[in-house]
Amino acid sequence: MPIDPGLRRLALGTQLAAFAGKSAPEWALRLLTEGLAGHTLFGTNIAEPVQLTRLTDELRSARPDVLIAIDEEGGDVTRLAHRTGSPYPGNAALGAVDDPDLTRTVYAAIGADLAGAGVNLDLAPTVDVNTADDNPIIGTRSFGADPLLVARHAAAAVTGLQAAGVAACAKHFPGHGATTTDSHLELPTVDVPLSVLRERDLPPFAAAVAAGSLGIMTAHIRVPALTGAGPATFSRAALTDLLRVDYGFRGAVITDALEMKGAAVAAGGIGRAAVLALAAGADLLCIGARVDAALVEAVTAEIIAGVRDGRLTPDRLEEAVERNAAMAAWTRRPVPPAAHDPALGYAAARRAxxxxxxxxxxxxxxxxxxxxxxxxxxxxxxxxxxxxxxxxxxxxxxxxxxxxxxxxxxxxxxxxxxxxxxxxxxxxxxxxxxxxxxxxxxxxxxxxxxxxxxxxxxxxxxxxxxxxxxxxxxxxxxxxxxxxx
The missing domain is CATH 3.40.50 (Rossmann fold)
Structure with a gap:
């Protein structure tokens, strides 16, 4: 059956791809002109500031409203400073200081760094409440183990980032902090009633929503009382009923990387994971770090097949693309460049x-x-x-x-x-x-x-x-x- 160009463009408009190297390959630019929502950059794409600015200019030349995303959390998770370590302390240090004004200022500085480099979507902050000391994937990425402390810093971080004109993405909904396994490697289970989630894990997400976060990222975790046998990324009860209806979120729901085993294995492949996530209420699909043109085409074909066989409605696909486009349009608003003290992060780390x-x-x-x-x-x-x-x-x-x-x-x-x-x-x-x-x-x-x-x-x-x-x-x-x- 011939592919409907309009449907193909919609399917591409839900995807964040990625590529190897310090410059964009031909396919990465071509797919942007055909409707791809954007690309995520990793440390392997970044050598130094001038090169990074040249790369983001190259992507934007293919389409001005491209989403250029990155995991820049400060602290232990940094892409801009992956060669040296971040000049900013991470969330655990900011939570230890417990000065929301400092958190807002640090995140505004991170946002200014990103905006200056041409990045417009930060896959941060991490707002998980780290209640498991041996959590292998969150740990110092969390502001702390107290839900109210994490909530006030979540709001401050979102406000700081977005003041710089960079869209924030609070993660990992509905909360990855109580896990003792890594969703990159398997599907963790948090077996607690919804009442525990509401009291322990969800207050920071409510705070991020109230602060106007443009994005919320899903977690590839299973909460049987909420998500049943599958991960939150595939759960309409989590993404639509809880996040959108109960918590009033109106921005873009962004998936964690679909190549992670917590999603890909549970779905039977990245393409099927994409369809399940979209049907549940996700809008923007992070495909992962190991992406090429063939993978994007395979995911696109599966999304189109999902519409044709009824797993996914055309209205749901259009809604997702509209939300992604609205986020991209928000990032194109003029924001005056903001200067900050280069020693800011070091002073913050001393306080921690x-x-x-x-x-x-x-x-x-x-x-x-x-x-x-x-x-x-x-x-x-x-x-x-x-x-x-x-x-x-x-x-x-x-x-x-x-x-x-x-x-x-x-x-x-x-x-x-x-x-x-x-x-x-x-x-x-x-x-x-x-x-x-x-x-x-x-x-x-x-x-x-x-x-x-x-x-x-x-x-x-x-x-x-x-x-x-x-x-x-x-x-x-x-x-x-x-x-x-």
Missing amino acids: IRVEGTLADLTEPLVVQLESGHSIAEGRVPWGLRPHLNGTEQVTVVAADTSPESLAERAGPRPIVLVGRHTHRAEATRALIERLAAGHAVAVVEMGWPSAWRPAAARAFVTTYGASHANGRAAAEALGLTRDI
Whole structure:
């Protein structure tokens, strides 16, 4: 059956694609002229500011109202600064400070950076309430574990971003903070009644809606009491009945990446996931990071097939495209460029530092960075104290492969500063720290999501609430180890 050009354009108008490389390939530009809503940029697309501006200009030359999206959360999830680490602390640090004016100012600065680079949709802020200490995917991306605290900072973040002319997208609805598995890898389940969601997880989304967030991102999580056997991304009860009817959201519902296993496996493929999400009430489909022309065409064909076989109505498709177009039109309003202090993020990170114990008698230490993995959302971004040290020796070790005796021998009479992320999670890491602290002067710098665990004999425990470049400098300053800059 011949493809209706109008239907094809509508199907393309629901999709955010992506591409590899520092310039846009021919197909990525061509599909924009044919109606593709836009592209998401990742760290692999970004080398430096001039190149990024050239790339966004190139995309906009194909169609002026293109949506150019990015995951720029500050803190541990950064694309603009993926080579060095973000100059801003992330949400956990901002929540620890608990100054909504500071949060609004930091997000306004992030928005100004994005607008200056030609990006008009930030897939942020993360407004999940992180109630699981061992959450593998949210953690320091969250403002905290208190719903009301997260709600006030969610509103501030949305307001700051959108004041810069960049559309905000609060995520991950109806709340990813209570999960202990990663939806990139499987479909997590949050098995609680809707009343618990309303009290614990949903207040930040209500606050984001009230603040005028132009986007809300879905979570690939299953909440049986709300979504049944499938994820929220495919649930009309979640996206239409709850988000739109109960909470009054009128903006664009944006999916998390459909290539994630929490969506693609549950649906039986990315194309089918796209149809299920649209039918449930989603408007803009993030296809993922590994996208080419063939995948976009396959998703487009499945959406068209969905209309023809009744899985998806033409009205629903038109409604989705209209919402996406309205968001794109909003971003084209003239907004005066806003200047901000380049030191803003570093000052904010200093305010978040928490020191338990004493840092006295810890001069000229051996700094030991404990290797840790990274989440898919974070990617491989540099972290730690090394860029900020004043000549202090640092070594990097794997806790499971290192003995406290070997570190003590290397340090000699010097104290030891152990720098890690989520140090409480691994038994080998806890054991190394506790055994070393029992016989040596030790301070611990925790740059991940903090827990209640503290090594009993440590002289000091420093919490940064994140591992950005700004957090690392703040920790080094607190320890008196920074070089002149």
